[in-house]
Each structure stands twice: as structure tokens, then as C-alpha cells.
Amino acid sequence: MDNREHTPGQEIGGWLWLAVLWLFIGVMSYLISAIDLQGMLRGSYGNLADPQVRMLLFYLGSRVGLLGYSVWVAFLFYQRKRVLPFAVITLIIAELILSGIDLLLLDSLLFFPLDIESALSVFRALIVAAIAIPYFCFSQRVKRTFVK
Numbered sequence: 001m002d003n004r005e006h007t008p009g010q011e012i013g014g015w016l017w018l019a020v021l022w023l024f025i026g027v028m029s030y031l032i033s034a035i036d037l038q039g040m041l042r043g044s045y046g047n048l049a050d051p052q053v054r055m056l057l058f059y060l061g062s063r064v065g066l067l068g069y070s071v072w073v074a075f076l077f078y079q080r081k082r083v084l085p086f087a088v089i090t091l092i093i094a095e096l097i098l099s100g101i102d103l104l105l106l107d108s109l110l111f112f113p114l115d116i117e118s119a120l121s122v123f124r125a126l127i128v129a130a131i132a133i134p135y136f137c138f139s140q141r142v143k144r145t146f147v148k
Helices: 016-041 051-079 086-106 117-136 141-147
Strands: none
Touching: 016 051, 016 086, 016 117, 016 141, 051 086, 086 117, 086 141
């Protein structure tokens, strides 16, 4: 039997299920990305002066950092901690900033031309931020589930 008391405001429901799905997909994609990047870098550690290797190291570090932070946010979500809305907003902003940095590094270090295809990740992060940040700031369900 579960000894936790359930009050009507504590259940996760509505649009919060999309947040749970987004968080799960994020954790899995960061894990897969970090494993792939580590495999790509395995034979290139001796050539750290190469801009491509430095770019891959930045990608690896950012993905591992986002993975760790996402796991922490998932723990906060599961525990229904009061700090969760702030942590989710911070994660969204970090993803947006890192997407922009990735795009700039591709242009400046590797001289990839900036086109719509390469800017798509930043555009997606902007859409997520435009929808999720106001939701986690103003939603009554979020306030009932995590804040009150």
C-alpha cells in the first residue's frame, strides 16, 4: 500500500503529462547523444587543437550537463518539489542557449553556412520556451501540484 496522502490537487494531469513525456524524451536523447559523442571522440583525444574535436568536446560536455540536470528535474517532478517550476524553466532556457551556442560554433569554428536546416533546433527551442515557460509560471494545475 502507498502511505502517501493524495489530495485532489496533487495528481499529475492535463498538460503536465506532456511535460513528463518531454522530460523523458530529453533524458533519453541526451544519454544517446552523449554515448554517440563519446564514441566519436574515442580516437581523437590526441588532437585537441583541432576545432572539430573541441566542438565535439563542447557538445559532449553540454549533453552530459543537460543529462544530469534533466535527471535532477525528473527527480523533482517525481517528488513534486516546490522548486520544480523554476528548475523546468531553467532547463528550457539552458537548452535554448546551448542550441544557439551550437549554431554559432558551427558557423565560426567549422564554417558551416547558416541555413534553415541548421537553425531548426533553435527555432524548436524557442517554440518550447514560448509555450512551456508561461505554462509553468501561470498554470493553476502547476501551482496546485507543485507550489501550494
